[in-house]
Amino acid sequence: MRIETVRLIIRSFEGRDTEALEQIKYDPQVLKFVPDFIDRDEDSEGMTEAIWNFRKLEEEGNLETWRCYAIELKETGEVVGCLSFGRSEMLHEYELGWMMKSSHAGNGYASEAAVAFAEDFCRSNEVDYLIAVMDTDNTASFRTAEKSGFKLFERRTVYDWHYGRYADDYYYFRRYWSCCRLKQRFYGDVPYEGRGAREEDT
Secondary structure, three states: OEEEOOOEEEEEOOHHHHHHHHHHHOOHHHHHHOOOOOOOOOOHHHHHHHHHHHHHHHHHOOOOOOEEEEEEEOOOOOEEEEEEEEEOOOOOOEEEEEEEOHHHOOOOHHHHHHHHHHHHHHHHHOOOEEEEEEEOOOHHHHHHHHHOOOEEEEEEEEEEOOOOEEEEEEEEEEEEOOOOOEOOOOOOOOOOOOOOOEOOOO
């Protein structure tokens, strides 16, 4: 996969990206809000295994299982962050996430990458919308979601049936494809007629 924007290249991770992926995984901000990101050993071999798995899923055309894509600066070729993507096991909707190196946060790279990926994926797979979820304390991710065209749907408190308790609150966003054919784009504030309510093809 390869998508180009004005400043970025969003692409599949490659073997040469092990160090960059490890830096993203252990960035303080990522550790705080996504502590289980890439469940692999802490060495370069674990990162290599993760990258191999991402590529395998992509080659198989698997849209269900989580994988990541590199966010690379066109000007320098440096990988400054990544997009995570897959079908949410809890919500059964396609979910997009972003993780940046703290040294490159605040430059709008995450939102630029998210917009490009969301539009490309929805167009290529005829998907009406993507979602984004985040901890309510993650203000940086909240701003990125808004800048990327995601609109806050609601604040949710999840009941974890496995542990028999309520989990932390989080925000649930939706971003509809710019060419989405749904007559209504439901955000919790208008009547919803279901996913079958589409405009006639012209």
